[in-house]
Amino acid sequence: xxxxxxxxxxxxxxxxxxxxxxxxxxxxxxxxxxxxxxxxxxxxxxxxxxxxxxxxxxxxxxxxxxxxxxxxxxxxxxxxxxxxxxxxxxxxxxxxxxxxxxxxxxxxxxxxxxxxxxxxxxxxxxxxxxxxxxxxxxxxxxxxxxxxxxxxxxxxxxxxxxxxxxxxxxxxxxxxxxxxxxxxxxxxxxxxxxxxxxxxxxxxxxxxxxxxxxxxxxxxxxxxxxxxxxxxxxxxxxxxxxxxxxxxxxxxxxxxxxxxxxxxxxxxxxxxxxxxxxxxxxxxxxxxxxxxxxxxxxxxxxxxxxxxxxxxxxxxxxxxxxxxxxxxxxxxxxxxxxxxxxxxxxxxxxxxxxxxxxxxxxxxxxxxxxxxxxxxxxxxxxxxxxxxxxxxxxxxxxxxxxxxxxxxxxxxxxxxxxxxxxxxxxxxxxxxxxxxxxxxxxxxxxxxxxxxxxxxxxxxxxxxxxxxxxxxxxxxxxxxxxxxxxx
Numbered sequence: 001x002x003x004x005x006x007x008x009x010x011x012x013x014x015x016x017x018x019x020x021x022x023x024x025x026x027x028x029x030x031x032x033x034x035x036x037x038x039x040x041x042x043x044x045x046x047x048x049x050x051x052x053x054x055x056x057x058x059x060x061x062x063x064x065x066x067x068x069x070x071x072x073x074x075x076x077x078x079x080x081x082x083x084x085x086x087x088x089x090x091x092x093x094x095x096x097x098x099x100x101x102x103x104x105x106x107x108x109x110x111x112x113x114x115x116x117x118x119x120x121x122x123x124x125x126x127x128x129x130x131x132x133x134x135x136x137x138x139x140x141x142x143x144x145x146x147x148x149x150x151x152x153x154x155x156x157x158x159x160x161x162x163x164x165x166x167x168x169x170x171x172x173x174x175x176x177x178x179x180x181x182x183x184x185x186x187x188x189x190x191x192x193x194x195x196x197x198x199x200x201x202x203x204x205x206x207x208x209x210x211x212x213x214x215x216x217x218x219x220x221x222x223x224x225x226x227x228x229x230x231x232x233x234x235x236x237x238x239x240x241x242x243x244x245x246x247x248x249x250x251x252x253x254x255x256x257x258x259x260x261x262x263x264x265x266x267x268x269x270x271x272x273x274x275x276x277x278x279x280x281x282x283x284x285x286x287x288x289x290x291x292x293x294x295x296x297x298x299x300x301x302x303x304x305x306x307x308x309x310x311x312x313x314x315x316x317x318x319x320x321x322x323x324x325x326x327x328x329x330x331x332x333x334x335x336x337x338x339x340x341x342x343x344x345x346x347x348x349x350x351x352x353x354x355x356x357x358x359x360x361x362x363x364x365x366x367x368x369x370x371x372x373x374x375x376x377x378x379x380x381x382x383x384x385x386x387x388x389x390x391x392x393x394x395x396x397x398x399x400x401x402x403x404x405x406x407x408x409x410x411x412x413x414x415x416x417x418x419x420x421x422x423x424x425x426x427x428x429x430x431x432x433x434x435x436x437x438x439x440x441x442x443x444x445x446x447x448x449x450x451x452x453x454x455x456x457x458x459x460x461x462x463x464x465x466x467x468x469x470x471x472x473x474x475x476x477x478x479x480x481x482x483x484x485x486x487x
Contacts, residue, residue, distance in 0.1 A: 003092060007038045007182040009045055009206055010189040012052035013199025019044040024208070026182060029324040030095035030316045032362040038182045041207035043215035046174070049203040050221045053145045053172035056200025061142045061170040068168055069119020071196055076112035078195035079188070083109065086187060090156055093181045095316055095323035095363065096280065108160035111447040111464055115164035118469065122168070133482040140473040142170030143247065147222040149213050149237075151229050152326050153283040153386070155181035159188055162226050163202060165468040172201045174222065176213045180326045182206045209233065217241050224472060225249070226463065228285070230384070231410075231456045238459065249461035249471045251285065251452055253384040254412030256442040257405035258288040259427065261398065262296040264417035268439065270304045276415070276441040277390035278312060278368045281322045285457075286413045286435070288442035290381065291392045292401045298394050302372065305392070306349045309368045314355060324364040325387050331364045334387040338369065341380040347373045351388070376407050384410070398423055406432045412453035413442045434458070 006023065008015035022040035027033065039045070060068065079086065086108075087101035094101070124139040146166040150158040155178060166173045177185035185204045192202055205212050217225055217240050224247040227237050231252040241248050258276055260269045276288025293301050312321040325331050331354060338352060351369030355361070369389040374380050381391055395401035405414055414433040418424050428436040434453035435445070445451040450462035461471055 003036050003089060003183045005036055007036050007186050007206055009039050009041060009049065010186060010202075010204040011045075011049045012056075012203070013193055016045070016048070018042070018207070019048070024179070026093070026180065027327070028092065028095070028363075029326050030363040032364070035092060036183065038179065039206040041205045041212040045205055045207070046212060046215040046219060049174045049205050050145055050216075050219050052200040053174050053203050054221055056198055057142070057144055057170075057172035060172060060198060060201055063170075065119040065122040065168065065170070067119070068170065069116045072112060072119070072164060072168060073116035075192045075195040075197055076109055076116055078191050079105070079109045079112060082191055086156055086184070089183050089187050090181070091316070093155060093183055094152065094326060097316055097318045097320055097323065099318040100280070104154050104157050107447070108156040111157070111160045112164050114447040114464070115168045118168050118466065122469070124475070129479075133484055135480040135482070137478045138475050139478060140169065140469065141476050143223045143472060143474055144171060145222050146171045146173045146472055147216045147219065147225045148173055148175045149216065149225070149227045149229065150175065150178050152178035152180035153280060155184035156188065158228060159185055161228075161464055163188075165464060166226075166472045167201060169469060169472040171224070171472055172203070174203045174205060174216060176205050176207070176209075176216050179206070179208055214240070218244075220244060223247060226471060227251070234459075247471065248459060249463060250459040251461070251463060252456060252458050253410055254285045254287065254453065254457055255290060255382060255384055255408045255410045256286060256288050256413045256433070257290045257292055257408070257415070258442055259395070259401045259405055259414075259416040260291065260293045260297065260301055261401070261416065261418040261420070261423060262294040263419045264297070265419065265439070266297065266301055266304060269417035270301065270308060272415070272417070272441040273305060273390075274308055274312070276443060278309070278322050278388045279443075281325050281366070282388040282390075283325060283386050284443050285384075286443035286445070287386075288415060289385070289390045290405070290408070291390055292395050292404050293392060294401065295394050295396050298392075302349070302392055305370055309350050309370055312368045314365050314367065315359060322368075322388060325366060326364070328364050330386060331366060334366065334385040334389060337379050337383060337385060338371070338389060341371060341374050341378055344375065344378055345373055346371050346378065346380065346391075349392075376404065382408065402427060402430060409456040410453065411455035412457035413437065415440065415442045434462075
């Protein structure tokens, strides 16, 4: 699969150049070289995409949910047939290995199949009435055009996460693709069209957030907005969309704690800590970046982590552990935060710099970095960096560890390593997070499970799982009054 030299918008089933004739460069994060040019869209392009979606949506809404599911299953099967193409594009755009890109693609296909099956289970409910001779029920109805805004960290999974629940509910979708992964969204459009998804139901607008994302959020023809990204941008989206009373789903940042107790299996805990901190170059909202370790095992566990982190391989091959961060701006920002932490007394145990040897110098590679002695209120302890940097903290006991875990404005995921079932269950019940994990990593959501956070990690919505259907549909009460005298 060769990425085109220019990535266009996809509107009404056709490629469309940006109305203003503007383009921007997408760089390969592993080489720093231009990968392609991308349509730089503005409000006029968003208007065209929303109009195409609005025109296509009524016929889709009138299609039975079972039939919609059949079509989405065809799309899922087409994705499976072209999974190698998808993985090659994901790898080229993100710098991750082909192996990791294939794993991500497999997850997206599984999610597509899950929502295709929901066409046979798009349940309402029936219940009792206090009024004689009355039957009452609820039914789900589509909202219209869904505005979807995704992040670049796991591009095919992120698109599938929002697109398929929106479609199965009977909506059309306008996706503002992440500017760092434009070709993934474009390729899925090509695959879906070839598989028989009607034109206009999945429209892709490329471009920058302020120029293409903002008009989509403000568009009065878009009754539901779903966004994955930073908390700062999420607040702006909530303010703008909220003023017009649009439905909003926000999956935002995380600064996720991983607690290692004194009775933990340290080998297993070390394995999962490194995966949580460094897989996907730390570019996960569910990345484990605050490693909280009981005093009794702190020194031993720290030394295990440092020894293993120094052996991690950074690069784009299947033999490497993780690749580059997505762009140079992100790299520069995280290293600036790290430098300020050093100036305030934090100690870098390993890593802490951009890799500048010959295999890495032209790309955006950061060494796996472990830090200790950072204050809990330092920038590095409170700010989502979205890179391969994690901090270690000491805790004297379970109560102190739980308190430190919750000492964050975020509340997305949390993990504990312990062999004590009482500790595990109490942590899962008490920790302020949308996801709690025992004896594994801070990441690893499944298609049928809801994902989302509390506090500054979201607005309470949950995607995927069947809970996502609540985002992309409205519930209508139906009252049927019977006249027994007419029987």
